[in-house]
Amino acid sequence: MRLVIQRVSEASVQIGGAVHAAIGKGLLILIGIHESDTEADAIWLAGKVARLRIFSDAEGKMNQSLADIGGAVLVVSQFTLYAQYEKGNRPSFIEAARPEKAIPLYEFFKAQLEAALSQPVHSGIFGADMQVALLNDGPVTIVMEHPKQYAAHGH
Numbered sequence: 001m002r003l004v005i006q007r008v009s010e011a012s013v014q015i016g017g018a019v020h021a022a023i024g025k026g027l028l029i030l031i032g033i034h035e036s037d038t039e040a041d042a043i044w045l046a047g048k049v050a051r052l053r054i055f056s057d058a059e060g061k062m063n064q065s066l067a068d069i070g071g072a073v074l075v076v077s078q079f080t081l082y083a084q085y086e087k088g089n090r091p092s093f094i095e096a097a098r099p100e101k102a103i104p105l106y107e108f109f110k111a112q113l114e115a116a117l118s119q120p121v122h123s124g125i126f127g128a129d130m131q132v133a134l135l136n137d138g139p140v141t142i143v144m145e146h147p148k149q150y151a152a153h154g155h
Contacts, residue, residue, distance in 0.1 A: 001037050001045055001109065002081045004030040007054050007140035011074045013124040014131040021122040026071030028134050031109060032081025033102040034095055041146040042105055046112035049073075054140055062140075066117060073113060076124040076132055077106050099127060 005027055012022035029049065055064040055071065066073065079102070083091035097105065103126050114121045124130045 001034060001041050001105070001146060002032040003045060003049070003142075003144040004078075004081065005049065005052070005054075005142045005144055006030075006134060007137045008074075009135040009137045011132070011134040013074065013076055014133070015125060015128050020124060020130070021074055023072035023074045023122055025069065025137070026066060027073050028132070029073060029075045030078040030081060030132075031075055031106065032078055033097040033105050034082060035097045035101070037097060037101075037105055037146075039105070039108055041148075042109040043112050044146055045144065046109055046116050048144065049113060050116035052142075054142065072119075072122065073117065074122045074124075075106075075110055075113070076130065077102070077126045102126070 006029075008023070008026060008028045010022070010024050011026075011028040013020045027049070050067070051065055053065050053068075054062050055066070055069045057063040079093055079096040080091070082093055082096040084094060085091045096102070106126055110121045110123055124132070
């Protein structure tokens with residue numbers, strides 16, 4: 001799984017011209033599911049996100065988590081995070097999990113994150129044509145993967 005985590009002042013997802021989900025201060029998480037991902041990866045990443053201290057404390061240091069600030073989460077599926085672009089100019093998405101695997105893992109990740117945060121997680125609709133709006137706060141953007149994938153991709 002690859003997460004693009006953005007600290008936001010606000011974020012929303014529109015589907016068919018109507019707002020489907022919106023949050024104030026918190027995290028917008030774009031999530032790509034790899035063909036080799038497992039529930040163990042989702043559990044690890046959800047725990048890491050829940051404990052991630054990227055919100056400013058009274059001294060302006062990134063030292064607070066979502067729970068500390070009472071922030072919200074918006075999760076949006078994005079298979080394009082696994083674009084292969086080395087050959088040619090049209091990206092390939094062959095490493096992205098097919099919907100029959102990706103949808104259950106996407107739902108499982110959201111459930112794990114809800115459990116870790118003890119709050120609902122807002123989301124888009126898997127596979128829908130969505131328009132995502134955000135006001136990145138900082139800006140702070142973090143790309144996160146499970147360590148096994150990070151190593152497998154030569155990092």
